[in-house]
Amino acid sequence: MRVTIDESRCQGHGRCYSIAPGLFESDDLGNGVVLGDGIVASDQERHAHLAVANCPEGAVRIEGA
Amino acid sequence: MSHLPVADFATDFDHTDAAWVNDPYPIYEDLRARCPVAHSDRYGGAWLPVRHEDVTAIANDHEHFTSRNVVVNEGRPGPQAPPAPIGVAPPITSDPPFHQLARRLLLPAFSPKAINELEGYTRELCTQLLDGLGDVDHLDAAVDYAQHIPVGVIAKMLGFPPEDGDLFRGFVHIILEGVDLPFEERIASFEPLGAYFEAQIIDHQEHPRDDLTDFLLNVEMNGQRLEMRHVFGTMVLLLAAGIDTTWSAIGASIWHLARTKADRTRLVDEPELMPIAIEELLRAYAPVTMARLVKEDFDFQGHPMKKDDWVLLSFPAANRDPGVFERADEVVIDREVNRHAAFGLGVHRCVGSNLARMELRVALECFLERFPEFHLADESAVTWARGQVRGPRTLPLVVG
Numbered sequence: 001m002r003v004t005i006d007e008s009r010c011q012g013h014g015r016c017y018s019i020a021p022g023l024f025e026s027d028d029l030g031n032g033v034v035l036g037d038g039i040v041a042s043d044q045e046r047h048a049h050l051a052v053a054n055c056p057e058g059a060v061r062i063e064g065a
Numbered sequence: 066m067s068h069l070p071v072a073d074f075a076t077d078f079d080h081t082d083a084a085w086v087n088d089p090y091p092i093y094e095d096l097r098a099r100c101p102v103a104h105s106d107r108y109g110g111a112w113l114p115v116r117h118e119d120v121t122a123i124a125n126d127h128e129h130f131t132s133r134n135v136v137v138n139e140g141r142p143g144p145q146a147p148p149a150p151i152g153v154a155p156p157i158t159s160d161p162p163f164h165q166l167a168r169r170l171l172l173p174a175f176s177p178k179a180i181n182e183l184e185g186y187t188r189e190l191c192t193q194l195l196d197g198l199g200d201v202d203h204l205d206a207a208v209d210y211a212q213h214i215p216v217g218v219i220a221k222m223l224g225f226p227p228e229d230g231d232l233f234r235g236f237v238h239i240i241l242e243g244v245d246l247p248f249e250e251r252i253a254s255f256e257p258l259g260a261y262f263e264a265q266i267i268d269h270q271e272h273p274r275d276d277l278t279d280f281l282l283n284v285e286m287n288g289q290r291l292e293m294r295h296v297f298g299t300m301v302l303l304l305a306a307g308i309d310t311t312w313s314a315i316g317a318s319i320w321h322l323a324r325t326k327a328d329r330t331r332l333v334d335e336p337e338l339m340p341i342a343i344e345e346l347l348r349a350y351a352p353v354t355m356a357r358l359v360k361e362d363f364d365f366q367g368h369p370m371k372k373d374d375w376v377l378l379s380f381p382a383a384n385r386d387p388g389v390f391e392r393a394d395e396v397v398i399d400r401e402v403n404r405h406a407a408f409g410l411g412v413h414r415c416v417g418s419n420l421a422r423m424e425l426r427v428a429l430e431c432f433l434e435r436f437p438e439f440h441l442a443d444e445s446a447v448t449w450a451r452g453q454v455r456g457p458r459t460l461p462l463v464v465g
Contacts, residue, residue: 014177026178050402053402054344054402
């Protein structure tokens with residue numbers, strides 16, 4: 001499982017890095033950035049799903065689930 | 066005040082009507098079933114979508130809608146109005162592509178990192194306000210507490226005298242609530258605000274210091290300093306968008322907790338729940354309704370919109386859409402799946418959302434720590450702001 005952020009949709013609501021700080025961080029503008037390669041460890045899967053479910057713009061996605 | 070009461074919100078809605086001001090949620094629900102895009106001839110023609118998908122579509126449609134004015138009132142931007150793309154309060158009154166440039170300048174000052182640095186000051190401010198109340202058993206949480214918090218923080222950020230708080234609130238009241246005044250009266254009412262801001266700008270030019278006003282005076286866009294009307298407009302925006310909104314969110318949250326013992330007790334017992342609870346309170350009591358103007362005549366899903374019609378962009382209504390949120394009309398204090406739109410959708414997402422969240426969290430933490438027990442002194446004595454920002458303006462509580 002891997003998380004991605006569609007930069008064309010992200011508007012910097014900041015929900016992903018608040019909910020899943022192990023997977024995302026903020027850039028200088030407040031937009032979400034995927035940490036590292038975005039591969040989700042098994043103990044982070046729940047956070048990954050919550051980040052997707054809480055993004056108001058539908059910018060956070062999961063691949064290979 | 067100056068408008069006739071509304072008989073049918075589907076054909077004659079008015080967001081200054083007493084029924085809307087007191088409780089807009091049943092109105093949204095009724096319109097969602099019947100319309101779902103309501104119309105009104107008031108304000109020279111206005112539309113109101115109440116479904117999440119329609120609000121989303123319009124927020125993202127810059128081809129048919131402009132942000133040139135985002136506060137529904139009796140006038141329209143005329144020849145005297147600040148011209149596009151800057152508009153009266155950039156970047157909220159700007160459209161792409163200028164909007165993106167103007168917004169990018171502001172974002173670093175409101176990033177999570179920048180806002181974290183203000184948390185200590187905010188906590189101190191909240192603690193001082195509560196300490197200043199002394200040993201009370203009654204208080205007005207809107208007047209004695211909530212209203213002072215965003216004023217104190219934004220004054221610090223802009224480098225304005227903190228003792229001018231009442232003045233700021235007066236300016237913001239004119240901008241946001243004086244919307245049903247005749248247009249000339251509304252324009253004239255802005256004069257003291259203009260004079261105040263000019264004086265602050267001159268003071269900053271003569272005595273430079275490290276704050277947001279100085280930043281706006283010196284920052285460059287495309288290799289040039291901002292036009293003075295851009296600086297001025299952004300200062301108006303930060304004041305107008307930063308005060309009543311957060312005041313409303315803090316007040317509405319305290320109002321909810323005063324009426325809902327189970328949620329209050331849970332937050333006292335489980336303070337770690339606060340970040341999730343705040344998102345739910347923001348969803349259920351989203352303070353801000355935005356607006357757009359229709360650019361040219363066009364048909365929106367069968368609704369014949371005319372050039373210069375207003376569209377009220379109700380994020381509060383979108384947040385109560387049962388098609389998107391389970392138990393949409395209930396506050397579920399530990400709601401984990403919450404794709405709410407309290408800070409808007411699309412490119413105009415609230416620049417101050419990180420600041421607002423921090424202020425709301427700290428304000429509630431400090432309040433609950435000081436007063437783990439409180440309830441409404443008199444439900445009927447609670448009053449709500451009118452217009453596009455909704456929150457309690459008097460909130461009498463029995464505490465302790």
